[in-house]
Amino acid sequence: MLRLGTVGTGWITQQLVEAAAMSGRFELAGVYSRSVEKAQAFARKNQAEQAVTDYQELLDLKGLDVVYLASPNSLHFNQALKAIRQNITVIVEKPAFSNPQEMAAIMAALADHPQAKLFEAARNVxxxxxxxxxxxxxxxxxxxxxxxxxxxxxxxxxxxxxxxxxxxxxxxxxxxxxxxxxxxxxxxxxxxxxxxxxxxxxxxxxxxxxxxxxxxxxxxxxxxxxxxxxxxxxxxxxxxxxxxxxxxxxxxxxxxxxxxxxxxxxxxxxxxxxxxxxPMLPEVQDFARVLEDPVAETNVADYHRWLLWSQQVNxxxxxxxxxxxxxxxxxxxx
Structure with missing residues (x-):
């Protein structure tokens, strides 16, 4: 099972968490919100192991594999960068980043930390x-x-x-x-x-x-x-x-x-x-497939295509x- 942490407690995060549960391939390790009440309520509702109000504390949860970012757009970059630098894969809500400069910095971080991956949650494709x-x-x-x-x-x-x-x-x-x-x-x-x-x-x-x-x-x-x-x-x-x-x-x-x-x-x-x-189930299944077998030829090709799309859309x-x-x-x- 992939250990998942989430940032944000809105409806889109709820939909992602439900899709992750439906896939049978994720367990919710932790929930982050600046509001302790929102974090705890979301964690209770979704049987998360922990609720935290410090983002670094979320990244430091034992065995965290993936963090899902549903924060305001301008916060995506720094949050993603911190996760990648700890070899944690990022699923980031669209749009991933504000501009090509941020995207270039993320790509450089991915090159330095090949264990981590970046997925943009553009569910329609x-x-x-x-x-x-x-x-x-x-x-x-x-x-x-x-x-x-x-x-x-x-x-x-x-x-x-x-x-x-x-x-x-x-x-x-x-x-x-x-x-x-x-x-x-x-x-x-x-x-x-x-x-x-x-x-x-x-x-x-x-x-x-x-x-x-x-x-x-x-x-x-x-x-x-x-x-x-x-x-x-x-x-x-x-x-x-x-x-x-x-x-x-x-x-x-x-x-x-x-x-x-x-x-x-x-x-x-x-x-x-x-x-x-x-509507988020197909993307969650796609991301899990790549993370569970990252060296399979089809998975490598799919991941690089999705990452290229993310750069091109940016x-x-x-x-x-x-x-x-x-x-x-x-x-x-x-």
Whole structure:
């Protein structure tokens, strides 16, 4: 069993812990929160061995194999770096890091500590439906672009409208729509089409100084991928990949709960797998597989592909921020 520690006590951490339990390959060694009450309550609920309020104490737990980071975005870098330097594998919520400088430092630390690994929790590209989309894409006679949408109203935006500044909507914590829901369609684009030759971003700024929603254009030379995302409104628009007479359809670039192929405008052929009991289960199973047998050829190839995607997505997100004139305090740190 892999011994897991968690940072954060929100719903996403709860979902990860439940997925880890479903996999049967993790045991919850410890829970960290700055609030002792939250740490203890989360630990009781999930039968964790210990609840701590000091991050170093979490890393020092006996036999800790993996730490999961669901802290505010700007905290990921230092927390991940400390773990890697103790040869502890990191699963970090998306976006992994604020900029390419942080990513480069993490890659250097991984090179110095080969026992540790880094996994970015971009759940959509680990699902069976993502693989179904990739297979459908490979069968298209030509690709003429895509339109990817993921837009969900955030309850935290209510706080912004009331004059507050929740972490997810602040520059201090590297927040905003691109750094949250926007990561999913960008991941999908990079995983399916590669790194774009050119990017542009048209953000809609909110009163906290970050983007509440926006439209990105990823240029691939012969075609464009348009990405539409946001946290200040809802969209039910599907996502599509365009062939010639064929269209690969997805209900959402972030969730990928329903996917299909439509040929020449005819009836949609459903390519969807069975609904997931927990949307994080496929990624948790993937990460555990690699950690349990890190030298197997397939596992080595998968891990390096996921790590490359993480670096490429980091590069694209930063390029989009530069294009949209969005800067974070994390960009000024060496």
């Amino acid at each position: 680990h699902t069976p439906n993502f693989h179904a989309v990739a297979r459908a894409l490979s069968g298209l006679p030509a690709v003429q672009g895509a339109s990817l949408t993921y837009m969900k109203y955030s309850s935290r935006y209510d706080q912004v409208l009331d004059g507050g500044e929740p972490n997810v909507f602040t520059r201090e914590f590297s927040g905003g729509a691109l750094q949250d829901l926007g990561v999913y369609p960008v991941y999908l684009a990079v995983a399916l089409f590669g790194v774009p030759a050119q990017v542009n971003y048209f953000p809609t700024l909110i009163q906290t100084g970050v983007d509440g929603k926006g439209v990105a254009v990823l240029r691939y030379g012969t075609y464009d991928v348009t990405v539409n995302f946001g946290k200040t409104s809802n969209s039910v628009a599907p996502s599509e990949i365009y062939g010639l007479k064929e269209t690969v359809e997805m209900d959402s670039a972030g969730e990928l709960t329903q996917v299909g192929l439509r040929q020449d405008g005819q009836k949609l052929t459903d390519l969807s797998a069975q609904p997931l009991v927990n 590069q694209v997100l930063y390029g989009l921020r530069v294009a949209g004139n969005l800067r974070f305090p994390a960009d000024d740190h060496e």
